[in-house]
Amino acid sequence: MSDVAAAIMDAAERRMRRGGFNGFSFREIAADVGVKSSSVHYHFPTKEDLAAAVIKRYTAETAELIERELGKESNPIKVWVKAFRGTLHSQDRMCPCAVLGASSQDLPPEVAAEVKRFFKMCHDKLVEEGLPPDEASQLLSTITGALVVANAVNDFSVYDNATREFTKSKKPAPMKAAARRLK
Template sequence: MGADLMSDVAAAIMDAAERRMRRGGFNGFSFREIAADVGVKSSSVHYHFPTKEGLAAAVIKRYTSETADLIERELDKESNPIKVWVKAFRGTLHSQDRMCPCTVLGASSQDLPPDVAAEVKRFFKMCHDKLVEEGLAPTEAAQLLSTITGAMVVANAVNDFTVYDNATRVFLKNRKPVPAKMDRLAK
């Protein structure tokens, strides 16, 4: 019971930190606010995550893993990797009405603690590398990520999701179809 309870509390702390980071970045949360969100004492947050930097890095590491898993599952259903990525990021923006935490943090990466900045960089490198693995040229992968994240920022700022849809639609329209990877076709 103890270990499960600990992991449940740690997960709840990470969930609360992620929600706040999506809205306000690294400076958008304190341990006291996280404790209030979760319904625990601030000392409990410190017990699981001794530093704010450690908590933020753990949140981004988890988010990177979850995103990679989501993309893999979606690529099993849809052969066009561009559509998969556009849909995944739109899902974050629309259904969760929030920004990708790495997009928020990436805008101020030079001001982040080194461990957090490294995890944000790892997220974007993972995204880029997966797109290249799926057949995009490195420059196309960078352009797609820039389009998606930039459109997400603007759509959020003006509170209009059609901004994201229009920007990504233009990207999709101007791109040649990416051939499905042969190993995906064999599944």
């Protein structure tokens, strides 16, 4: 991927974190990056192509981050809570998939498919780490919901309070974590 394409994706991701799919235009992205709108179209022919590429990259980056953190921490619940807490404390404060997921019924099919793939990846990784499917769904719902509410009320403690209680009531999945360390 070229530096320009990566910069375009970065700008689009920042704008999607704040305003969703309708929160950006190619003209705005071009201005953010310092290129002509035609350059954005060259790399990503349509807005749908750009948004889908951003979410696909975000999914891969999140999967890599989780794998790296699971190498350091054996409790997958703590890893996921910490990862989404990091998002809350980042400059843009929202997971682009949480923003887009809220309006997934109105997204173009290729973008909705990538958002669905992100959440499926999250759920599947939690199950692989030993959480029962229902608990994986509950954790994913808790951390994404707490992220949204904390942003809506502009109070980070909402996230910490919601996830603290969740992690207190859940036990780590030591068998999967131990197997990971043996690899």
